[in-house]
Amino acid sequence: MSTPTITFIGAGNMARSIIGGLLESGHPAAALRAADPFPDSLEQLRALGPVPTFADNADAVRDADVVILAVKPQIMAEALPSIASQVAENNALVISIAAGITIDSMRARLGERTAIVRAMPNTPALLGCGATGLYATEQVGETQRGYAEAILGAVGIVEWLDSESALDAVTALSGSGPAYFFLFMEAMIDAGVELGLARDTATAMAQQTALGAARMAIEGDVDLVELRRRVTSPGGTTQAAVESFEADHLRDTIARAMGAAAGRAVAMSRELG
Template sequence: MATSLNQNICFIGGGNMAQALIGGLLSRGLPTTRITVSDPVEQIRQILEEKGIQTTTDNLEAIKNADVVVLAVKPQVLATVLQPLKDLLSDKLVISIIAGAEIQTISDLIGGSQRIVRVMPNTPALVQTGAHGIYASEAVNAQDRELTSQILAATGLAIWVDTEAQIDAVTAVSGSGPAYFFYLMESMIRAGKNLGLDEKVATALTLQTALGAAQMAITSSNSPAELRKNVTSPNGTTQAALEVFDRAQISQNIQAALAAAQKRSQELAQELSDKTKSV
């Protein structure tokens, strides 16, 4: 592990995504003594303590010796959590994985510091195959950016975007993206059953096909469009299925769906900003 990651990292919130990042960091060799988690839920603290992680219910105590503070709480409690920490985070790198929490919203709550990185993760981080979109303002230097990349790369792909507005697009594509694939899997399994397959058989075939297709797309020099064409024989079974998709305008509907997800992401960010201003 690179020495630049030999930092004290505090997680405010110890839920699934925080645990995914912690698991990735431990697998990369970060000592448990470098990690502290603050969470009010006893069961969560017990799970982490069994891994040797230091836990507490006191956020002030948790951040005391931290170099990096990862915000991993629910959006609705963001203001409540951060107000007692106001002016105490200016010397720390703050990484937020809170959906809808814009950098300015967080900055206002912590006293004006702009040393904040905003991340849109996704749930496959739980199995170290996440896809993280990352944005930071110019106040975050190259060293902090590299440190952030290393922390997130422990659980998957970490990609920086050029503007904070693009985080809403990341939310639509990869943040919500796993649900789209699960939806397709559900539909394929149901179709397999309707065609006479046992549910276990239909499920196994669907999941392995999804894994194989993703692996081919990742490792191939061809684009997904080219790979699709390669398995579509003229007048064959695949073409018959794809023609049904085209008649139903599946591609257009997917694009409309992601646009709706992006719009909702923008709305949630505005709602959270308005809420914190009124607190």
């Protein structure tokens, strides 16, 4: 696969994370571009490497093979017309990481034949361990799919989806998911303090336990049910805790919360048009 020229419209945290991942994976800085109206954002980006930066979107996409839309959803309607003619001239792949902006909405401003991939990354991408769902329109060719997979794969794992609506489920699971784990850890720490631990001790133990459990789930050779069974001795402390969770319908609580997140994602798409 040839090295594509990639332009980022927006140079915020997620854009800088992806650019950093691409640089670490060997993508040359000269084949990257970034446009942002805020000089501070561009200055932070230049600290990663000699990536060409622009204040004007149209100038930034002039020779781009891939254009990544990394702007806030609220200003997407303003950003798209500024690049539409150049995207069409280059036959560029457009990758959007903006939540709630549908393909139909982007096509209305970029043209029906535009090759578009919608991506839903999550904040652990900032550390190179993100999880991203991808959905491609029929105009996206195999080479372009490879570009999208390599770009988002530079900051974590990627999973291709069969429908655009599946992005709402990804938003509820992995997009919002880090906050669920943070909340659970907060609750564990507070409970540890109530049981008599110092807060710094409870915090360190909860954080390391979360890290260890995640590594066991990812690196182990058995599924989550078996991992849980191995920790849960009959009649022991873990069984008492798990039975308490089940009695309080923890699974139903999680399902309702994720349903609320997915529903909000659908509503946001409608609001943003």
